[in-house]
Amino acid sequence: MTRATIKDVSRVAGVSIKTVSRVLNKERYVSDDMRQKVEEAVARLNYHPSLAARTLAGRRSFQIGLIHDNPSPYYIFNMQAGVGQRCREADFRMIVQPCDINSPGLVDDIGALIDQAQLDGIIMTPPVTDVGTALAELFRRKIPVVRVQPGTDLTATSAVYIDNVQAADDMTAYLISLGHRRIGLVTGHANYFASGQRLTGYRQALQRAGIGFDAALVHPGQFDFQSGTAAAEALLALPEPPTAIFASSDEMAAGVLAAAHRKGISVPGQLSVAGFDDTDLAQVVWPSLTTIRQPIRDLGYAAADLLLEFGETIERRQLPHELIVRGSTAGPRA
Amino acid sequence: MTRATIKDVSRVAGVSIKTVSRVLNKERYVSDDMRQKVEEAVARLNYHPSLAARTLAGRRSFQIGLIHDNPSPYYIFNMQAGVGQRCREADFRMIVQPCDINSPGLVDDIGALIDQAQLDGIIMTPPVTDVGTALAELFRRKIPVVRVQPGTDLTATSAVYIDNVQAADDMTAYLISLGHRRIGLVTGHANYFASGQRLTGYRQALQRAGIGFDAALVHPGQFDFQSGTAAAEALLALPEPPTAIFASSDEMAAGVLAAAHRKGISVPGQLSVAGFDDTDLAQVVWPSLTTIRQPIRDLGYAAADLLLEFGETIERRQLPHELIVRGSTAGPRA
DNA sequence: TGTGGATAAGATAACGTTGTCATATCGGAA
């Protein structure tokens, strides 16, 4: 017994092939009578149309690509979950393509993917979002693109994002409201525009509170644990060390926690620590992290939604972030 | 300008369509002369064959499926990385399909996936590996299957795995070698056969060392942080509490750490803690975890390799685990 | 009563590959 084809369905239903196709594609001009006959036959034969044939014959492939170069399992997992869910709802398939933004073959790889799979659209996550050559290639092919949290050419494609400036501002303001005046900031990887945006939000909140900006309190990081530890060690060795450290990612915040533990500095007693992202990590370290929740899964869902609903039409959607207060922050010298 | 087709290539190279196809598929009986002409034309036109057309005409789709129902981002991310890498090497594509083993539609979903995408093979990870109805459906369709760490019907399909019994034995023996006699065990989720295997390894090591098995020291968990915390609280409240706790996952070990921190119990001074998996988490908590490294990425790579190299032929491959000693373990009452 | 637009259904030609079969050439053994 081999797979059922549309021909089998049409025979069983007693209608033409084209009518079956019409029902499958929810086209207009099909009588309820026919529709029902076809649906019964489809169910009876447990028929599933061949994606290959549909792609070849039609101009759609029912597939979208998710391109990323992101080392964070948590980020990618949730992004995939969101995109994947929206795809399932529309009976689309998601093709995940990791890549390397420093590879010279990047543009060719993306081109090959689109050619081979005849993708109907592309979703990109940072930092791939801001690779000019890749973007240019996509424009050349006139393929619908949605970028997640893009940093450049903001109006060139559809996009979904959160307000990173406001989020960092919120967190900084929260720390200030606890009584902190010397707040360290560990910035993110320079490849990510979000890093700069979070710095902006930090400065903005300080200024509003009338606290002078001290460059010594800002230490570069790369979003990972190691750089969080290193940054914390540098900041805590200052003549006038901070009473709170705001790390631009939960991983770095975990690094700060580890550094504090090692030095016997109690958190939040002697030092408050805040993260960003609200990854699983935030609730698994001790003490659990005060952080900014970034709705990664929702961003993925929204990205796929824009692609499926609007296609080439450029659309933008901003999603809300949320300040999550947990055990790693408290007032200074408590 | 539209995509180049095989027809364009054949025209530019001055050969027949079939010859181009032969070169593309590395078939025999093609002269070097022809091969070179075709390759030049392919490069010049930047030609990429349509997967849809190849799938429709041939009997292969150049796609394999990865089916999972696993809540761990780390596990899935690494599994995908391994499978994906092997796929890229063979110019195959990986289709990732999350699923729900408790859903009544599970079998239908898998069937639909295979029908629609005409997959050349399937890789499954626990706990989907042991869902009898799903396995039966795959057998019915005679599709090559590789299971990662299967628990049942071990010889029914190809498989890749580590020796969970030995791994748990290794860890338990290590803790005993440090001088521990009362070692708590937090077991994993009952859906996973690995959970039982790790318990077996634990008992095995105890017995070899002449330490009596105490059921009170074994507490059920579900692989997650919460259950680790709960188990630790229960174990530490025993009249004669353990001096070491071996959790069957790093997440649960992190939960044990948190419980210890909360109670003011120092690790590893008053309590040793060990995990399992060596996820990113192990190095991000404080103190960093002594654990068993499970080569998840390599397992994925090997699984794809078996699928691509052996197809329907059943093959098995065991990969090595490794005991990783970090800061969370030491001798008792140090 | 005739006309035309909306509705409904089918026949047939694509889509871009691979499979199958046919054909031609070459080198070595009988």
Add this chain to the structure above:
DNA sequence: TTCCGATATGACAACGTTATCTTATCCACA
């Protein structure tokens, strides 16, 4: 020399859908 298997290439059908075009009704309206 003759024949045969190995090598090399091409013509053409087939894969399972959708697109395009055609045909047939039906109903409202002039």
